[in-house]
Amino acid sequence: MLIDKVRDNIINKDLKVKNLNSIFKRKIYCLEPLKVKKIFSKIEVDNFIIKIAEKKSELKKAQALRYSVFYKEKKAIPTISKKILRLDYDKVDKFADHIIVIDKNRKDIKNRIVGTYRLLRGDIAANCGGFYSSSEFDLSKVSNSYKNSQILELGRSCVHQDYRNGTIMNLLWKAIADYVKLFDIKILLGCASFHGTDVMKYTNELSYLRKNFSLSDELSVKSLDTKIYPANIEINSNTNDLRTFVKLPPLIKGYLRIGGKVSHDCFVDYKFNTIDLCVIVKTDNIDEKYKKKYLN
Numbered sequence: 001m002l003i004d005k006v007r008d009n010i011i012n013k014d015l016k017v018k019n020l021n022s023i024f025k026r027k028i029y030c031l032e033p034l035k036v037k038k039i040f041s042k043i044e045v046d047n048f049i050i051k052i053a054e055k056k057s058e059l060k061k062a063q064a065l066r067y068s069v070f071y072k073e074k075k076a077i078p079t080i081s082k083k084i085l086r087l088d089y090d091k092v093d094k095f096a097d098h099i100i101v102i103d104k105n106r107k108d109i110k111n112r113i114v115g116t117y118r119l120l121r122g123d124i125a126a127n128c129g130g131f132y133s134s135s136e137f138d139l140s141k142v143s144n145s146y147k148n149s150q151i152l153e154l155g156r157s158c159v160h161q162d163y164r165n166g167t168i169m170n171l172l173w174k175a176i177a178d179y180v181k182l183f184d185i186k187i188l189l190g191c192a193s194f195h196g197t198d199v200m201k202y203t204n205e206l207s208y209l210r211k212n213f214s215l216s217d218e219l220s221v222k223s224l225d226t227k228i229y230p231a232n233i234e235i236n237s238n239t240n241d242l243r244t245f246v247k248l249p250p251l252i253k254g255y256l257r258i259g260g261k262v263s264h265d266c267f268v269d270y271k272f273n274t275i276d277l278c279v280i281v282k283t284d285n286i287d288e289k290y291k292k293k294y295l296n
Contacts, residue, residue, distance in 0.1 A: 038182050040097070043175060047105040048168075050175045053098040062098050062116040063087040069158040074195060076272045088156070095128040096120040096155075099175045101168050114160040115168035119179060122151030133191055136267040137221040137278040142187060145219065150186040152179070157251060169254070177294035180283055188281040192252045192262070193274035199229040199266065202275065206266065208244040209252075209277070215261040221278045223265035255279045258290045 042051035053059045066088035070076045082088060101115035122143075125131045131153045133139060142151065154176065159168045179185070194202050215221065245253065252262070263278040 040175075040179060040182060043171070043178070045171060047103055048171055049102040049104060050171050051100060051102070053100050058100060058113070059093065059098060060087065061111045061113045062100050063089050063093070064111055065113050065116055065160060066156055066158050069161070070272065073161065074273060076274075077270075090132070091129060092118070092120060092132050092155070095124050097179070099172055099179070101171050103163075114163045115172055116156065116158060117154060117172045117176065118156040119176070120153040120155070121183060121185075122146075122148035122153075125151075125153065131189070133189060133278055136191060136224055136269070136276055137263060138224060139189070139221055139278075141219055141221065142189060142280065146187050150184070152183070152185040152188050154188055154190040169250075173254075173294055186283055188260075188279075188283060190279055191267075191276040192249065192255055192279045193269075193272075193276045194249055194252075194266075195275075196273060197268050197270055197275060199268065199275055204244055205248055208241065209248075209262050210264055212241070213256055213260070213262050214264050215280055219261075219280055221263045221280070223263060223267045223278075225265070225267040227268070229266070229268075252277070252279070255281060257287065259285045259287045 040052050042049060044050075053062055064087055067078070067082065067086050070088055071078050071082070078088075097119045099117045099119060100113045102112050103114045104112070106112040106114070120131060122131075126148045131139065132155050133153055157172070159172075176188075180188070194205070199206070245256075248256075255262075258281060260279045260281040262280075267276045267278075268274075269276055
C-alpha cells in the first residue's frame with residue numbers, strides 16, 4: 001500500500017518519532033465497544049444499511065469519508081499524519097458511537113460508506129475527557145441542568161458528495177432518533193458551522209439567528225473564543241427573514257427545523273476553516289412534525 005511505503009520512508013529518514021505505526025493505530029483505528037447492555041438495531045431501507053460501526057475497518061472508512069469532505073472539499077488544514085493517511089480522526093473517535101450509512105449497490109468501490117454521524121453520550125464523555133464541543137464552548141449550564149446520561153453530543157456529520165439529495169441525512173436522523181429513544185436522551189448538542197473564517201461575511205445570518213433562535217438563559221453557552229467580532233448588529237429591516245433562512249448552511253437549518261436553538265456567540269476554528277455555533281435541542285420540544293417522522 002502507498003500509505004505503508006510512505007510510513008516506511010518516514011521511519012527510514014529517522015524522524016524523531018518512535019513506534020510511529022503503533023501510534024497511528026492507537027490514535028486512529030482504536031474502536032472500543034461501549035460497555036452497555038442496550039443494543040442498537042441496524043436499519044435497512046432499500047439498498048442502504050444504517051448501523052453503528054462495529055469494526056476498526058468501518059471506523060477507518062467513516063474517517064476516510066470525513067477526510068474527503070472536511071479536508072478535500074472544505075479545505076480544513078490537516079496535520080501531517082492526517083494528510084499521509086487521508087483520515088479525519090481525533091481522540092473523541094475512540095469513545096464515541098459512529099452511525100454509518102452503507103450503500104450495498106456501490107460495486108467495485110472500496111469504501112461503501114456514504115454518510116456518517118458521531119454520537120457521544122454524556123456518561124461516556126465524563127469519563128473520557130469531555131465533549132468535543134467543550135473545547136469551544138462553556139457547557140456548564142447544560143451539565144448543571146441535566147444528568148450526563150441524558151446528554152448526547154452530535155458531531156462530524158457528513159455525506160458523500162454524490163448522495164446529497166436529502167435521503168442519507170434522513171436515514172442518519174432516523175438512526176439518531178432510534179438512539180435517542182434507546183438511551184432516553186433529553187438534550188442534543190453539538191457544533192454546526194458556516195464555511196470559512198470571515199465572520200463579517202455572515203453578519204445577516206448571525207444576526208438573524210441571534211434574533212430568532214438564541215438559547216434561553218437557562219441553557220445559554222458562552223463561546224471560548226475571546227476575540228470580539230463586529231458582527232453583533234441588528235439585522236437590516238429590509239432583509240427578508242425567509243431569504244436569510246434559506247441561505248443558512250443545511251445542517252443549521254436542519255437543527256432549527258426540529259426545534260434547535262443556537263449560542264449567541266460563535267467560535268472561529270481556523271484549522272477546520274469554520275465558524276462554529278453551539279446548537280442545543282431539547283428532545284421533549286422537538287417539533288411535532290419531526291416527532292411523527294422520526295420518533296414514532
